[in-house]
Amino acid sequence: MENKKVTLVGAGLVGSLLSIYLAKRGYKIDLFERRPDMRKANISAGRSINLALSDRGWKGLEGVGIADEIKKIAIPMYARAIHHKDGTTVHQPYGKDNQAIYSVSRAEINMRLMDLAEQQKNVKIHFNERCTSINRKNMEAEFENTETNSTTKIKSDLLFGSDGAFASSRLNMQLSNDRFEYNQHYISAGYKELIIPPGPNGEFLLEKNALHIWPRGSFMMIALPNMDGNFTCTLFFPFEGEKSFASLQTREQVQKFFEEEFPDAVPLMPTLLDDYMNNPVASLVTVKCFPWTFDNKIGLIGDAAHAIVPFFGQGMNCGFEDCVVLNDLIEKHKEDWSEIFPEYESLRKPDGDAIADLAIANFVEMRDKTADPKFILQKKIEARFNSKYPDKWIPLYSMVTYSPQIRYSTALKEGQKQEAIMQKIMAITDIENKWDSEEVEKAMLNSIK
């Protein structure tokens, strides 16, 4: 087992972490990455939505002892800071006490993970290597070097596709595997990245320890803090329609729109117009597929198996959790991949589907409901009930974010039950004034029986 060879396609977040897990078990890993080495080339990881690390992600990092290393580049966010159109800001805590999600730059964490992977003597990362084919019969993968155009063929005992939402490894399976279930769906909104730079002395110009949201119904802007005092802003905006990327074409239109919609942000965005005109619009895809494993020798993991939209902040966390699940199964089945792979995909697929659906639903929550007093009241009632009966009610957001012991699929089902109960509770006459009454508490206790 010591010398079992593994090919990993994709040295993104999940590929890099998986290589560390496998290296610690004695596998010999060749990790192929399409892009140049971003640690040398100063090239972005392709997308730079800041990421929010939460408990499932931390658990994945702790599993190989690197959580502390990553914590150094992570900024805790304890609350949503909701920016209303009138310029006022309201805080909505993300959980109890010190519960937080952690802002990390995608590029930063990826570079650290590559460093940590290379510290394993049995991991080698090959850059500028594009996967062009995977021969399932002889387990030979072919890579083309994007600089030299030379071709490398490599055989291995196992192969993992960790090459993201548009995985060439998965495409290879789509084309070679009979009865491959495949679904790619785009939401009608895209995103554009903008920036709020630090103040003159490098200080944060918005509250540092919060995830900032400007919810505007059919669209929103968010901002997450970076270590250097910047905030990465992201405008999530419909492609078409009255207020959309299509309708904002000139600098004047952009200026007017931002002043109207995000009046408190505009003074903090000196390069707004240039950024808006120059930065690309990216689309947001959900990918569902099955199977995730092939011939008990090839597996898909992370976005390659289940790409999701970013609105629950769970893409990376889910991918890291994949590594934990896989590692537990390697342990359980004593390296017998004919047992590991079938259980991996049957166990994990419902969770991938669940977080995909939860992420879509959370877009509506973030862009629309966070500004709705009724919704805020509902969350207050749930939080109050949770603090009195923590074993009877864990809010959906907390199940997903702070409760790695609860599966995504369980969280989805529980969340649906909770929502049905809360609709009845919110329909109680005069709920605004008696939300913290014994009557409401009793009604909830009765509902969950």
Add this chain to the structure above:
Amino acid sequence: MENKKVTLVGAGLVGSLLSIYLAKRGYKIDLFERRPDMRKANISAGRSINLALSDRGWKGLEGVGIADEIKKIAIPMYARAIHHKDGTTVHQPYGKDNQAIYSVSRAEINMRLMDLAEQQKNVKIHFNERCTSINRKNMEAEFENTETNSTTKIKSDLLFGSDGAFASSRLNMQLSNDRFEYNQHYISAGYKELIIPPGPNGEFLLEKNALHIWPRGSFMMIALPNMDGNFTCTLFFPFEGEKSFASLQTREQVQKFFEEEFPDAVPLMPTLLDDYMNNPVASLVTVKCFPWTFDNKIGLIGDAAHAIVPFFGQGMNCGFEDCVVLNDLIEKHKEDWSEIFPEYESLRKPDGDAIADLAIANFVEMRDKTADPKFILQKKIEARFNSKYPDKWIPLYSMVTYSPQIRYSTALKEGQKQEAIMQKIMAITDIENKWDSEEVEKAMLNSIK
């Protein structure tokens, strides 16, 4: 317009027919086909489920004046012949009076359509030409000859992908088009082809003018007549499970299974065991995607745009109807493709989705409900009501099969309403004895108000 060049990828049923439509309008067509010329090579069209031509298909053929030519190779089927496990057979008429669907061999009709296409002086078919890429910028398609490996590049003003369920033209768009919606889904059953040969004097050994079904709940066999006295039999069977392709492995198991399930057919199938052991198992895919057109220059049509399962006998019919719709839009918009393509895809997509869903639902009807006395009674009530009130009630099957003036999407919606009404009607106490009573008739009249 006379010399506008068109590249068609795929000379199957829809590609061949489309080439005739476009040729008659003066376009110059190069039609590229991956397979050899089946008229010379005696090679099957890849799949040989017999096809059932119905009114939408006939309309497509009539549009270019070739229906009579095709009628020569078509056998009308006026009813379903249901073969029960006890050996008895029951007829279920497909419609009123002379309404029929027509059995044609896929290879036969394809060869005729190719002949008819080549009779157009401005159609040229190129065989053994596999589409390897489509360059959208300069409208150049690349083909590789499967015999010589030589490469042909061809530029054109328009390009149509009519290359079926696994279209390389569509894959090209999936990979090159941002926000391409794509879904491929396989049902859990596959199929295997078997045969009932003619009798000693070339006679049909089952009733010629019927579509034969052996419905068995979770699976079924069907048989369609061929011109030469053969019946093509198809076993639709789960891949896995107690009764499945996976569970029937030995000749003894197959023999026992067929004797138990299809006792009246076994004596007519002298090569059953050899055929079962030698013939492949094929899978059944539904493909939904969007858009169907690109840059107002490239279009997908037929299975390339909307592959469906065969249980409503509408795959070919829907593809031929695509040609009619497209031809009408060419007329309407006077060859302006910037008008034609957007209307083609927005008009036709809901119909493609609808027949895909209807086809899936009809599998359950065919394999299960056709043997259910309650279902048969329901159909009798509907038929009776339809004959008394033909403008108030057209059964779903008839809407889809005999009513090309009704869109698939309308048929689906109407069918759902009808089903809701019929569930109430079938719940009437003692419906078995008063199904043709005035009470039931009035109840139906009230329901549809």
